[in-house]
Amino acid sequence: MSSFNDYNFKPFIQAAIKDLGFKKPTPIQSKVIPTIKHGKSVIGKSATGSGKTHAFLLPLFNNLDVNNNSTQIVITTPSRELAYQIYENVKQIVKFSEQPIRIANYVGGTDKERQINKLKKEQPQVVVGTPGRILDLFKNGDLDINTANQLVIDEADMTLDFGFLETVDKIAAAMAQDLQMMVFSATIPPKLQPFLKKYMKNPVFDDIPTETVINQNVDNWLISTKGNDKNSLIYQLLTMGNPYLALIFANTRERVDEIEAYLQGQGLKVAKIHGGMQPRVRKRVMKQIQNLDFQYVVASDLAARGIDIDGVSHIINDDIPSDNEYFVHRVGRTGRGGMSGIAITLYGPDEDQKIQALENMGINFKPKEIKHGDVVDSYDRRRRQKYKGHHDKLDGSTLGMINKKKKNVKPGYKKKIKRAIKVKEDQNRKIEVRSQIRARKKQKKRSSERYQ
Numbered sequence: 344m345s346s347f348n349d350y351n352f353k354p355f356i357q358a359a360i361k362d363l364g365f366k367k368p369t370p371i372q373s374k375v376i377p378t379i380k381h382g383k384s385v386i387g388k389s390a391t392g393s394g395k396t397h398a399f400l401l402p403l404f405n406n407l408d409v410n411n412n413s414t415q416i417v418i419t420t421p422s423r424e425l426a427y428q429i430y431e432n433v434k435q436i437v438k439f440s441e442q443p444i445r446i447a448n449y450v451g452g453t454d455k456e457r458q459i460n461k462l463k464k465e466q467p468q469v470v471v472g473t474p475g476r477i478l479d480l481f482k483n484g485d486l487d488i489n490t491a492n493q494l495v496i497d498e499a500d501m502t503l504d505f506g507f508l509e510t511v512d513k514i515a516a517a518m519a520q521d522l523q524m525m526v527f528s529a530t531i532p533p534k535l536q537p538f539l540k541k542y543m544k545n546p547v548f549d550d551i552p553t554e555t556v557i558n559q560n561v562d563n564w565l566i567s568t569k570g571n572d573k574n575s576l577i578y579q580l581l582t583m584g585n586p587y588l589a590l591i592f593a594n595t596r597e598r599v600d601e602i603e604a605y606l607q608g609q610g611l612k613v614a615k616i617h618g619g620m621q622p623r624v625r626k627r628v629m630k631q632i633q634n635l636d637f638q639y640v641v642a643s644d645l646a647a648r649g650i651d652i653d654g655v656s657h658i659i660n661d662d663i664p665s666d667n668e669y670f671v672h673r674v675g676r677t678g679r680g681g682m683s684g685i686a687i688t689l690y691g692p693d694e695d696q697k698i699q700a701l702e703n704m705g706i707n708f709k710p711k712e713i714k715h716g717d718v719v720d721s722y723d724r725r726r727r728q729k730y731k732g733h734h735d736k737l738d739g740s741t742l743g744m745i746n747k748k749k750k751n752v753k754p755g756y757k758k759k760i761k762r763a764i765k766v767k768e769d770q771n772r773k774i775e776v777r778s779q780i781r782a783r784k785k786q787k788k789r790s791s792e793r794y795q
């Protein structure tokens with residue numbers, strides 16, 4: 344599928360796509376749009392930054408019966424910011440419909456009384472919100488979701504993580520029998536399976552591999568903290584150049600507070616955003632961030648999922664996130680819209696395994712260090728292990744020879760072993776170089792195809 348024209352969307356959807364400037368569907372969109380358009384349930388394993396929001400919004404709004412006044416579509420998402428983000432996308436689409444489409448955004452921390460009063464007059468045709476508030480409005484008899492038969496569960500893994508799955512289950516149970524359910528998630532944890540089985544008969548499963556969502560325009564730098572003060576490292580990194588917009592990620596709210604306070608103390612104009620802040624304040628700061636009022640933003644993972652700004656030039660990871668998929672989400676905030684980006688990850692001496700796990704996911708780190716106020720290439724952190732463990736890559740037969748050596752001391756054996764090791768190492772080196780060239784070619788192809 345190479346063009347949005349192939350989907351025969353209604354004219355108002357086509358107008359919305361044109362206005363968005365999307366030239367061709369992203370991989371998840373080409374996979375999922377036809378399935379949703381045909382009314383089938385789908386599980387889309389795909390992360391933020393892949394274009395998944397429009398993968399469900401475009402076909403759903405295309406299928407919406409604008410003449411039917413009852414609620415038809417419910418979209419749940421675990422964070423208020425994300426709900427707000429999706430709602431903004433929804434607004435952009437509905438403004439092209441000739442007939443008005445009634446949409447509503449229901450999240451916690453907003454004026455429930457006002458929502459109830461409005462619901463007494465009319466029901467929204469499309470609901471976007473966080474599970475708690477949606478269920479709340481339904482249970483009190485204000486929101487009528489019995490009529491709706493399309494349910495999107497966005498960020499299902501996070502929904503599970505935050506303990507909202509039970510609430511989503513209740514929403515699904517209250518909805519129409521012939522439910523079309525669309526589940527989007529960066530990971531599909533086993534704990535999600537019973538829920539999926541309960542509501543989905545033979546869903547189409549589309550797995551968009553992580554490597555396609557790791558933006559190829561992003562340079563991943565790895566800097567060892569080596570006992571240096573992390574706050575001061577971050578400050579140095581931020582003030583070396585003049586980043587258009589830098590996002591600094593930390594694992595905990597406390598650490599977000601700490602970094603923000605430090606940078607502010609150094610005279611930088613910094614915003615912070617995390618789940619512990621008052622919803623009203625969070626919303627206000629988010630708006631300011633979107634308006635590019637700040638050059639530096641310190642954020643936690645949850646809050647950051649709602650940040651969708653095209654101009655993020657730098658990401659700094661104060662630490663490695665607890666979940667590797669969060670790393671993809673973090674890095675996915677930069678390098679958007681074909682622009683390049685830099686993601687800098689700080690790591691401590693005991694975090695080697697975590698980095699290895701990220702490398703196994705296909706993330707290609709470049710070792711760097713700060714020298715004389717500049718970021719320069721550094722040595723590979725595994726250089727010692729590489730030397731020490733250079734036998735690990737040898738196959739059984741060569742290792743057998745080495746082990747044998749300890750017992751048998753035949754003349755010329757030492758030389759033979761040495762030669763065998765050398766041949767094997769040369770072979771391994773060639774294989775590695777070839778696979779690197781192949782990966783580079785693949786990357787190049789992908790980035791030139793991306794969003795063309």
Ligand code: AMP
Nearest residue numbers: 365367368369391392393394395396794
């Ligand atoms: P999402 O994964 O839904 O958060 O989308 C990531 C970003 O990609 C958003 O800024 C979208 O507006 C943008 N996007 C979505 N679909 C396309 C497309 N087909 N072409 C270009 N950009 C897109």
